[in-house]
Amino acid sequence: MSVKPAPAPAPFAGPFALATLSAPGGPAFPALVTADGLVVDLRVALDDDRLTVRRLLEGWPEVLPRLRALAEDSDVGRGVLAEFRVHAPVEPRQVFQSGANYRQHVIDLHVAHRAAGDDRPEDERRAEAAEIMDRRADEDLPYVFLGLPSAVTGPYDDVVLPSWAEKPDWELELAAVIGRPAHGVRVEEALEHVAGYTIANDLTDRAAVFRRDMPQIGTDWLRSKNAPGFTPLGPWIVPAESVADPGDLRLVLKLNGDTMQDESTKDMIFNVARMVSYASQSARLLPGDLVLTGSPAGNGMHWGRLLRDGDVMDASITGLGAQRTRCVAEVTS
Template sequence: MKLLRFGPRGAEKPGLLDTTGTIRDLSALVDDITPALMTADDWTRLRAAAADAGSLPAVAAADAARLGPPVAGVGNILCIGLNYRDHAAETGSPEPTEPIVFNKHTSALSGPDDPLPLPRGSLRTDWEAELGIVIGKPCNGARERDALDHVAGFCVGNDVSERTYQFDRGGQWIKGKSCPGFCPLGPWLVTPDEIDDPQDLGVWLEVNGERMQDGSTRDMVFGVAHLISYLSRFFTLMPGDVILTGTPAGTGMGHKRYLKQGDEMRLGIDGLGEQRQKVVENAFAAV
């Protein structure tokens, strides 16, 4: 099942993508795709709707011109640093012995194809294609073998990062990770039954048509189940929390090349769809 949210920012409606690639409106069944919706009963009801998707209203292309993040009401965005062996190598860093954990502010959330405002004074704004995990039920102290039971679905994420803010301004990485538009999610929230193995997914990103990242989740230092179990040792993961699981080699930092106004990124993950963001002038205040 591929769930999504379509429409203008702040007024998105719930939908699903049927097997023909048509977006179907779920508004008659649910108000939105929210953390409160992620119970087993809700998922069963939506799967039944997906099985009979032809009975749901098709969404006109004009109404689906914009997709929002596939989940509303995200509580936390938790990120894992240096979690691909080749990315750790390209930064000159050793492989971590425990997951490196940091946050992105939720105000960084954007739709998968929304423009990316370049921070004013940006020197090193970078890209990071990542597998996103959305938690579906509370998770505290989960055993690794049970960790995937807490997953509502998977999605594509782009952990956009301003490296100057991240590394040269002191303090925590969150400052370089949380500018407006720095967390595109989607296009879809794909339920786990559609993903045979989250540790066998291709992850790629292009800038202006040039392939920059071309990796696989097989290269993760810490896999999905381990990350969920590990994080739940320290705090309770809640429905709607998002975990971005790290990025493969090929970042701007690795290429010594960073984003500029007019650049266009395209990125995707096997089975989870594609994103596209154009870098535009920033209307927000300078940092």
């Protein structure tokens, strides 16, 4: 099941974006989508039946000029976007997730997760959280952990809420898509390894974040973030050259029409370049991999309202389009 997108294609920056689409009953294929909602099947245009978006990204420096030319070539056969199903735009091999990267978001979480016996006034605890964030920024210490590709789903697919998830929450995020392998790259060169950007909603079961049986071992990201479908992705990959400043984009998430998150990437503690560089110091980032850059203030813990059966989330980021997903309770036998 899936929730249908808005009747008109959501606008994105630049003349084209990459997508993974399928016709009814047909296989998924890599597509170039134009700003006016037309589709070029890249298997046909580039004469490669085995082509995927990830394979395109593996040759990104050479592929990008060809995509620019295809977007301008009126003689290339084109379909209409409304005729196709939109899938997650890429199947990543690795998903790097950033925690505690929006200042106001972390302060809100710090207040919401009051420790037992902590009776201090809220303003005192907010001041403590702000001091922690300032110290992290001064010490230049991002926080990155790994997610599973199997959690990725399409931008209009239903999200199944597991029966065991007590506090499922939303987290709208800007995702950088890697286009060149990156290992040990400096901040100054990190964006050269980013092919483009897309939208991710990094769902989290707040009740499962911390291990209750063994609090000394800390967080359990496997359990809390990696249920199937917990990372709606897309709809498009917008080339980095079409995104003027990833540090100045507006993220908006609405729940059943009510605005919950509305913030700029300016509130990031560590920018995209720093997050890519930091992840690359430990791991080798590969074409098609995702670097999620954290979520702004306004999650369910802040509002005291978590996700439940029937909820519809509309998420958008400046220049990257929009996604719509519906929450469906898991049916257990």
